[in-house]
Amino acid sequence: xxxxxxxxxxxxxxxxxxxxxxxxxxxxxxxxxxxxxxxxxxxxxxxxxxxxxxxxxxxxxxxxxxxxxxxxxxxxxxxxxxxxxxxxxxxxxxxxxxxxxxxxxxxxxxxxxxxxxxxxxxxxxxxxxxxxxxxxxxxxxxxxxxxxxxxxxxxxxxxxxxxxxxxxxxxxxxxxxxxxxxxxxxxxxxxxxxxxxxxxxxxxxxxxxxxxxxxxxxxxxxxxxxxxxxxxxxxxxxxxxxxxxxxxxxxxxxxxxxxxxxxxxxxxxxxxxxxxxxxxxxxxxxxxxxxxxxxxxxxxxxxxxxxxxxxxxxxxxxxxxxxxxxxxxxxxxxxxxxxxxxxxxxxxxxxxxxxxxxxxxxxx
Numbered sequence: 001x002x003x004x005x006x007x008x009x010x011x012x013x014x015x016x017x018x019x020x021x022x023x024x025x026x027x028x029x030x031x032x033x034x035x036x037x038x039x040x041x042x043x044x045x046x047x048x049x050x051x052x053x054x055x056x057x058x059x060x061x062x063x064x065x066x067x068x069x070x071x072x073x074x075x076x077x078x079x080x081x082x083x084x085x086x087x088x089x090x091x092x093x094x095x096x097x098x099x100x101x102x103x104x105x106x107x108x109x110x111x112x113x114x115x116x117x118x119x120x121x122x123x124x125x126x127x128x129x130x131x132x133x134x135x136x137x138x139x140x141x142x143x144x145x146x147x148x149x150x151x152x153x154x155x156x157x158x159x160x161x162x163x164x165x166x167x168x169x170x171x172x173x174x175x176x177x178x179x180x181x182x183x184x185x186x187x188x189x190x191x192x193x194x195x196x197x198x199x200x201x202x203x204x205x206x207x208x209x210x211x212x213x214x215x216x217x218x219x220x221x222x223x224x225x226x227x228x229x230x231x232x233x234x235x236x237x238x239x240x241x242x243x244x245x246x247x248x249x250x251x252x253x254x255x256x257x258x259x260x261x262x263x264x265x266x267x268x269x270x271x272x273x274x275x276x277x278x279x280x281x282x283x284x285x286x287x288x289x290x291x292x293x294x295x296x297x298x299x300x301x302x303x304x305x306x307x308x309x310x311x312x313x314x315x316x317x318x319x320x321x322x323x324x325x326x327x328x329x330x331x332x333x334x335x336x337x338x339x340x341x342x343x344x345x346x347x348x349x350x351x352x353x354x355x356x357x358x359x360x361x362x363x364x
Contacts, residue, residue: 033093034068034084037150040137041077041114042103048073049114051080052138056150069145071138077118095123098153100170101189103136104203104210112208115177119170126171129156132203132210134190143191152197156187159199164220164232166202177205180337181325188213204319212317214310221306224254224273225322236302238281245281249299252276252358260331265343267324269307269351275299276358292357300353311349318345 040052050073057066072083100119102111118124129152133140144152159165165187176184183205190200201219204212214222223230235248257270277286277295284291314320318341325344329335 033091035093035096037097038099038101038141038144038152039080039094039097040101040103040133040141041106041111042136042138043106043109044073048075049077049080050138051077051084052141053080053084054141054144054150067145067148067150069141077114080118094121095125097124097128098150099156100124100128100130101137101140101152102130102132102210103138103140104132104134105136107132107203107205107210110208111205111210115174115208119174124170126169126174128170129153129168129187130170130173131156131187131189133197134188134200134213140189140191140197143195143197146195147197152189155197156199159187162231163199164216164223164230165199166219166223166227166230176321176323177208179323179326181320181327181329181335181340182323183320185321202321204314204317204321206317206319211319212313218306218310218313221303221310222321224251224303225256225269225271225307228254228256230254233278234275234299234303235279236298238298245283246279247281247295247298248277248279249275249355249357250278258327258331260328262332264348266348266350267328269349271303271307271351271353272356273303273353274356274358296355296357299355303353303355304351307351307353308349311351315345315347320344324349 034055036053036055038054042050042052044050050071053070055068055070057068070084070087072080074080074083102114119130144150156165160167166185168186173184173186176182185202185204188200188203189197192198192200199216201214201216202222203210204214206212220232220234223232224234230251230253233248233250235246238245238247252274254274255272257272259268259270260266261268280286280295284295286292314322320341324347325335325337325340328340
């Protein structure tokens, strides 16, 4: 009987020892390096760069709620890590960065050099988030420090998975940043009530310059077109007999079908959107087919108008985050980037939305 259990017992003991040693080794590593979680970039008045970083101090708190704030001013981004290391008792580790944040003024001036010199560093993982703040990056990181929070990456991710942001990361950003027929976009952050940092739509780049910000409502409409897995909630105010009423739906999935008429140089979008009803006016009932068809018509017409307005805004600002140039290129062998974008502001784009109600998710 003892022989039967001897080998399994030895294996269990060995596994416990190995995992225990690995755990000790992991703790030792964390204690011996300064892991940057959020890195911010701003431009000083003299043209130099201001880098700020949030680093959890695991030597005083194993939970990471003791957050250190570091700031350095340099002429080039490659000097940030060694200069910050002069303030720490351990080496600065950039490979675990979760979010790279640009201040709005710096992003508007152009981030091309930062992308080439810092972001393309092999140490930086492509699954991290890149974002722009409506404030300076320094002010935003200070607000996060006051929150005692290092969950900015999770905050952004949650707004992609269950809210209105289209899905993106550094890998997607770089493909768009260097790609033809498309412009890059990133989450926008702001400092709101009670000095808390929150997501505030998306920022769209023209080349390497931040050119346009979409508010949350515009970003929701954008996500319906751009992200097939969007779960954004779309809310409409309707005029009632006595008071304003609300009709709201939550997306389940969407599918965009683009049709290019090369002879007339016109583009048409057919959007299929599957949603659940989450709030309806008292005068409607989901049990009444006529009411359901009326709500379907209201949502479709409102979305068609808001998408037409969105297309007009994007063309007016000369930005193409939907990759319309790339869409036309895939359907037109004679496509040339320069000539296409010369005509882009006047490009006719029509849209037809087909909304399908899956089931009711009405709140009680």
